[in-house]
Structures are given as C-alpha cells and as structure tokens.
Amino acid sequence: MSHPRTVAAPPLPAFDYTVFGGTGDLALRKLLPALYLRDRAGQVAAGSRIIAVSRSALDPAEYRAKADAAVRRHVAADELDEELIARFLERLDYVSVDATSSEGWSDLAGRFEGRGDGPVRIFYLATSPSLFGPICDRLKGAGLVTPAARVVLEKPIGRDLDSARAINAQVGAVFAESQIYRIDHYLGKETVQNLLALRFANSLFEPLWNANHIDHVQITVAETVGVEGRGDYYDHSGALRDMVQNHLLQLVCLVGMESPVSLAQEAVRDEKLKVLRSLKPMGVEDVGACTVRGQYRAGAVTGGAVPAYADEPGIPAGSGTETFVALKLEIANWRWAGVPFYLRTGKRLPAKMSEIVIQFRPIPHSIFPQSAGELQANRLIVRLQPDESIRLHLMAKEPGPGGMRLRQAPLNLSFAETFGSRFPDAYERLLMDVVRGNPTLFMRRDEVEAAWAWAETILEGWKSRRDQPKPYISGTWGPSQAIALIERDGRTWHEDELPNAAF
Numbered sequence: 001m002s003h004p005r006t007v008a009a010p011p012l013p014a015f016d017y018t019v020f021g022g023t024g025d026l027a028l029r030k031l032l033p034a035l036y037l038r039d040r041a042g043q044v045a046a047g048s049r050i051i052a053v054s055r056s057a058l059d060p061a062e063y064r065a066k067a068d069a070a071v072r073r074h075v076a077a078d079e080l081d082e083e084l085i086a087r088f089l090e091r092l093d094y095v096s097v098d099a100t101s102s103e104g105w106s107d108l109a110g111r112f113e114g115r116g117d118g119p120v121r122i123f124y125l126a127t128s129p130s131l132f133g134p135i136c137d138r139l140k141g142a143g144l145v146t147p148a149a150r151v152v153l154e155k156p157i158g159r160d161l162d163s164a165r166a167i168n169a170q171v172g173a174v175f176a177e178s179q180i181y182r183i184d185h186y187l188g189k190e191t192v193q194n195l196l197a198l199r200f201a202n203s204l205f206e207p208l209w210n211a212n213h214i215d216h217v218q219i220t221v222a223e224t225v226g227v228e229g230r231g232d233y234y235d236h237s238g239a240l241r242d243m244v245q246n247h248l249l250q251l252v253c254l255v256g257m258e259s260p261v262s263l264a265q266e267a268v269r270d271e272k273l274k275v276l277r278s279l280k281p282m283g284v285e286d287v288g289a290c291t292v293r294g295q296y297r298a299g300a301v302t303g304g305a306v307p308a309y310a311d312e313p314g315i316p317a318g319s320g321t322e323t324f325v326a327l328k329l330e331i332a333n334w335r336w337a338g339v340p341f342y343l344r345t346g347k348r349l350p351a352k353m354s355e356i357v358i359q360f361r362p363i364p365h366s367i368f369p370q371s372a373g374e375l376q377a378n379r380l381i382v383r384l385q386p387d388e389s390i391r392l393h394l395m396a397k398e399p400g401p402g403g404m405r406l407r408q409a410p411l412n413l414s415f416a417e418t419f420g421s422r423f424p425d426a427y428e429r430l431l432m433d434v435v436r437g438n439p440t441l442f443m444r445r446d447e448v449e450a451a452w453a454w455a456e457t458i459l460e461g462w463k464s465r466r467d468q469p470k471p472y473i474s475g476t477w478g479p480s481q482a483i484a485l486i487e488r489d490g491r492t493w494h495e496d497e498l499p500n501a502a503f
C-alpha cells in the first residue's frame with residue numbers, strides 16, 4: 001500500500017526529550033519512528049534533542065546506529081529520506097544511567113548545562129512502573145526538574161489500586177499534576193478522537209444515545225500477535241491489566257460520557273471520570289457470571305502456526321495469566337441504566353481489529369408482512385483499526401418488482417477514501433501534545449485510580465474464585481464461554497465481516 005506523504009505542520013517550541021528505557025522495545029518501535037515522522041513533517045524545531053537513557057553501556061554513536069536501524073524498520077519505505085534521517089540522528093544523544101543507583105546521573109545533568117529554560121524539558125519514562133518513583137527522585141536530586149519540566153508515564157501505572165496510588169504519590173512529590181502526562185496511546189488514535197466528533201459535532205445521534213434507544217454496546221479490541229518477547233512483563237500483567245483497565249475503559253468513557261462543557265482539558269477529563277466512577281463494581285457472583293478469562297493454546301493465525309502461550313519464551317510452566325478477557329459491564333447512571341456494555345480483547349485472535357458497535361433497539365411495531373424478511377435493528381459500527389470507518393446499518397427495500405423485500409444495507413464512511421492523507425500514529429500526536437503542553441488526551445491521576453478501583457473488583461473476584469483461564473485455540477475468537485456470555489442475553493458478537501470463527 002502506498003502511504004500518502006506526511007502532512008506538513010508548523011514547528012512547535014524546541015524540546016529536550018529524555019527517554020528512559022531508550023533501548024527498549026517501545027522506544028525503538030514507536031517513539032523514535034514517531035519523532036522522526038514529526039521531524040519529517042517539519043514540527044521539530046531546530047536545536048531540539050532526544051536524549052536516550054538506559055543502563056546499557058553504549059556510546060552515542062552506537063545508539064544512533066540502533067536508532068537508524070529502528071527508524072528504517074518501523075517507518076514506511078516511502079517516508080524514509082536519507083537527508084532527513086541524517087538530520088534526525090544528529091538530534092540523538094545517549095547517556096548510560098542506572099535508575100536504581102547514583103551511576104550516570106551527573107553525566108545526564110551535564111547534558112543540560114547551558115540549556116537554561118529554553119527548550120521544553122520532557123522526561124519520558126518508558127520503563128517498568130516500579131522505576132517511576134525512583135527515577136523522579138533522582139531527576140530531582142540531579143537538579144533537572146524545573147517548574148516547566150514535564151514527565152510522561154507509560155502505562156501500566158501500577159498493577160492494582162494501591163500500587164497505582166503509591167506511584168502517583170511518588171511522582172506527585174516531584175512533579176505537579178499539571179506537569180504529569182499519563183499516556184494511553186488509544187486516546188491518540190485518530191478514530192478514537194473521532195468519537196468526540198461523531199457524538200458532539202452531529203445532532204443526529206445524541207438524542208438517541210441513551211438507554212431508551214440503545215439496546216447494548218460492544219467493544220472489541222482483537223490482536224493477532226502473541227506476547228512478542230514481552231513474556232516477563234505480560235505474565236505479571238495479563239489482558240485485564242494490559243488492555244481493559246486502560247485502553248478499553250477509555251473507549252467506554254468516550255462512548256458513555258456526557259457532553260463536556262468544552263474541549264478544555266479538565267472538562268473532557270471530568271466527564272470521563274464520571275463514567276469511571278459510575279461503573280458498577282463486580283461482586284464475586286458477578287465476576288462468575290459476567291467475565292470470561294482465556295489463554296491461547298497452539299494454533300494458526302493468519303496462516304502461520306503459533307505456539308501456546310505456555311510455550312512462549314519467559315512464561316513459567318502452568319501460568320494462570322489470561323491472554324483474553326470478555327466481560328459485561330454496566331454504567332450505573334440515568335443515561336445507561338440497564339444497557340450492557342460487552343467488552344472483549346485478546347491476543348492470537350483471527351484478525352487485528354478494534355471496533356465499537358452501538359446496537360439500537362428494534363422498531364416498536366412492524367407494518368411489513370413476514371414475506372418482507374427479518375427486520376434487523378439499526379447498528380452503528382465505529383471501526384478504530386484497521387480500515388478506519390463509521391458504518392450505519394439501515395433497513396432498505398431490495399430493488400426489484402417482486403414486492404416489498406427488506407434487507408440490511410450499510411451507509412459507509414471510510415476515512416481513507418474520504419480524507420486520503422496518512423493517519424499519524426497515535427504516538428506522533430501524543431508526543432507532540434506534550435511539547436504543546438496539552439494534556440487533554442492524557443489520563444489524570446483520579447481517572448487512573450478510578451479505573452483501577454473498578455478493575456480490582458474483577459481481579460479480586462477471580463482470585464477468590466480461583467478462576468483459571470479457559471483455553472482457546474490460537475486463531476479463534478476466544479473460549480466458547482465468551483460466546484455464551486453474550487448469547488445468554490439473546491445477543492451475538494458482531495462478526496459478520498470478519499474471518500470465520502472456529503471453535
């Protein structure tokens with residue numbers, strides 16, 4: 001596929017982006033390519049620097065060679081340009097620092113001598129959350145935290161409510177809340193932001209966006225990948241902590257929230273918080289009835305054989321970590337009372353696909369004879385990735401003289417066809433929002449804690465029920481119990497345009 005050229009953008013203020021975890025997967029696969037693409041788009045001001053930091057003993061030239069390879073590997077070929085790559089690499093520096101000891105900190109501080117208050121100073125912590133507090137303390141000790149400095153925290157913020165609170169307190173002792181950017185990259189995805197446009201820039205949907213007209217909501221975030229060399233992290237996390245507590249709940253917030261008074265940062269975040277606080281906590285019984293955990297077995301995904309989760313590198317024998325979750329949640333407020341939200345996410349599913357399905361209620365009375373065929377209720381499908389689109393399923397008359405025969409037909413807004421330009425990766429948008437000083441698309445402390453408070457009710461339920469994940473074959477849509485979860489309620493997962501499910 002050819003990628004339309006990057007859209008030019010006016011430069012932002014010069015910055016010093018210090019990336020902790022600079023040799024890690026996230027930095028090499030996502031952050032450096034995103035910064036290169038923004039540089040290519042003209043958004044990176046002269047004099048900006050990227051200082052990669054990690055424990056590895058590399059010199060800056062060795063790091064630049066790594067970064068060079070990463071950019072060439074993860075940026076589309078038609079976006080690569082020798083001159084621009086060379087200019088980008090010149091911005092890179094590397095310092096070896098041990099986050100847990102005093103080693104290397106004075107070298108890092110040396111890199112800021114003479115920089116003054118000019119460039120926007122950003123510390124990106126792409127490390128294990130257990131290092132967030134210690135790194136912030138040492139940044140302060142090294143005299144690097146200025147009143148305008150910003151810190152970006154990668155998810156997960158902790159592994160439960162207590163650890164999230166402890167991290168927030170440690171980081172909060174060094175940086176003011178307005179300096180802290182908690183990243184959830186789903187909020188930077190174009191179509192996720194488009195949910196705001198769909199709901200609040202159109203008069204069509206909002207009057208119908210409630211329990212009177214909506215039967216239920218489905219959110220699916222499916223991946224074909226397995227744990228991809230992140231076994232150690234993933235096995236301590238699992239799908240609920242890795243995906244549901246953050247990405248899926250943020251999608252629930254954008255679908256479920258009231259209209260914010262404006263797009264101002266606190267206005268949007270206040271409304272999302274209300275949704276999180278309205279999530280009905282799950283008791284042990286609810287966890288049994290409303291959640292399904294799964295773990296993939298060997299199988300085939302997109303034509304290739306793949307091993308079982310238990311046989312992936314770094315996974316201990318007999319691991320009880322889930323790689324799939326399906327659940328039914330309720331938002332206990334006037335707008336959504338009685339409307340189930342069905343969520344599912346998993347690794348090694350048949351397709352990489354994220355979508356939100358709004359299922360409207362059936363018409364109250366049919367005037368059509370049985371011969372017209374089955375009447376299906378309207379359905380709005382927001383495809384977040386790939387092939388970003390918004391589709392509205394309507395009933396229509398089949399053309400022809402044979403009488404009134406009805407069929408479901410889609411109204412389809414394809415973003416690629418309509419807007420054409422390349423969609424920037426979520427990280428491109430979010431990394432530059434930090435430079436701009438706009439935290440609207442980042443999670444506030446109280447949001448993270450409210451999301452954990454609810455997710456924890458499920459974690460506790462699983463623990464007390466000694467719930468073991470149900471096996472599913474790689475390349476299928478998860479354990480059969482996930483189908484039963486929704487079918488028990490007389491509904492089905494939306495799958496009609498997807499690869500066939502095989503159970």
Ligand code: BG6
Nearest residue numbers: 155185223225242243247354385
């Ligand atoms: C990350 C998770 O936050 O999101 C990964 O840690 C997951 O496990 C990834 O693969 C999915 O993101 P995307 O943008 O590929 O849908």
